[in-house]
Amino acid sequence: MQGFHAMYRKEMGHYFVSPIAYIVVGVFLILSAFFFDVILSDVIQQSFAMQMQGMPPEIDMPGEVLRAFFGILSTLVLFITPMLTMGIYAEERKRGTMELLMTSPITEIEIVLGKFLASLTLYAIMLLPTAGCVIFLYLHSDPMPPWRLVLAAYAGLLLLGGSLLALGTFISSLTENQLIAAVLTFAAFLIVWVLDIGRNTGGDVTNALHYLSVVGHYQDFTRGIVDTSALIYYVSFIFLFVFLTVRSVDSMRWRRA
């Protein structure tokens, strides 16, 4: 397991000196704060409008804000993760360090898990400041919404992000070119996104596709519902793509030098 630990440390070290990581995280946080502001103002205006009309404000304002906020976050994550994953394997192959790793007594599983968990850690660190917005909301809500709501939402976001990272990392292992990896990952994510948009039109096919949608399963988490089937879906998704990445790394031995 020393190999795994070494990979993880190295990857984390690289994220800290990588300009791309800082830019991506920075952009994400700025946009998420901006959208939080927009959502908050929007929901407040809605509730005022309803009061003016004499309707009692039965809407659960904090809940609505949270649901919309985490919805936006998932979209941001969808657009941002390709930038984080594109270089994970492409860089190693371009630099020739893949040859070092593959001729050292470290297994493919250790390499893949080290890289994946490091990317997941970076992702979690990226999400951390968004809790600031959430705490702000909580402090100004009376009564405070249950904490389980927020925990469920973050759990969903982590699972969603983990899945996207696993998929993006797999794609990165297929090519030496970071740009191609990024483009293919974007394409994959867009397809995934579109699958989700289609879900409201109904019909058996769209329902089946919706089940496969990575984003679809996330919706319930934002409402505070932790559905076991969604958990299983995400964990399986992550396992699948981590497994495929291990196979892909192994197959690098068979590709022409």
Next chain:
Amino acid sequence: MIEVEVKNLTKAFGPVTAVDGVSFSVNKGEILGFLGPNGAGKTTTMRILTGYMPATSGTAAIAGFDVFNDSLEVRRRIGYLPEAPPVYPDMSVAAYLDFVARIKGVPAEKRRERVGDALKKTNIEDKRAELIKRLSRGYKQRVGLAQALVHDPEVIILDEPTVGLDPKQIIEVRHLIKGLAGSHTIILSTHILPEVSMTCDRVVIINKGKVAAVDTPQNLTSRLKGGQKIRVEVQAPAKPLENLLAQIPGAHRVNVEQARADGRLTATVETAPGQDIRSQIAAKIIEKGWALFELRGVSMSLEDIFLELTTDDAAHAQPAAAN
């Protein structure tokens, strides 16, 4: 005691066979040189030995472990420097070497010592805190060498270890390699012929994926010493001189060098073992009325042997066709 055993190793990339039935063995503590032109199959052979890629057929074993079936065991016992040093530009030299020590399985308590030792042996201690991307080519190469040594492996495989180094550094590296022999087994590949005769105990000459010769540098020189090389200095036009020399029976590989300012040409002629055609050469040149300034036999160097063994057969056919 045999440390590395390669039997009938073959590697095909689709229709192209890069390594074709290569067999050789390396004794413990020996330095084996791999000599061959570009594309001969040296790097591919090394990549198979280090477990980077599998062979199409044949076997290779290091320290008794098969490189394919017991790959992890083999990888624990080898240090490898590929053609381009596998370094991470954003890491400092010491951090990089620590990382390599970790993935090579060096236990925590030994790591500092081993990294320090590798830095000292390759003479890069003063660069230990420097970021690798800021190092010159030569220093990067030495970092690459250091990572091959950091875990003190039994077998060290080096692909062109002195490339990119200045003459002083080259001497240091050769000294280092010679110093490692005995307690380590070393396989190195190179284009640089003097390097082979200076550092290696034995040489494998490889061409187009096949082994052309396996022997000590001294044996190779004496084996082919029968063949002679004759050098002439003549005042003559180049093409007619070349044709004249090529037509002499027993001559193969005539090489006429560029004319000097005063019109004198130097030409070399190689002959098969046992034939002395010096008198014919002298006679033919005088016959033509050209001025002959020098005529002498030169013994074949390793370079000549290398070229002899690795040149296409087409070049040999040329003098025959000229007849």
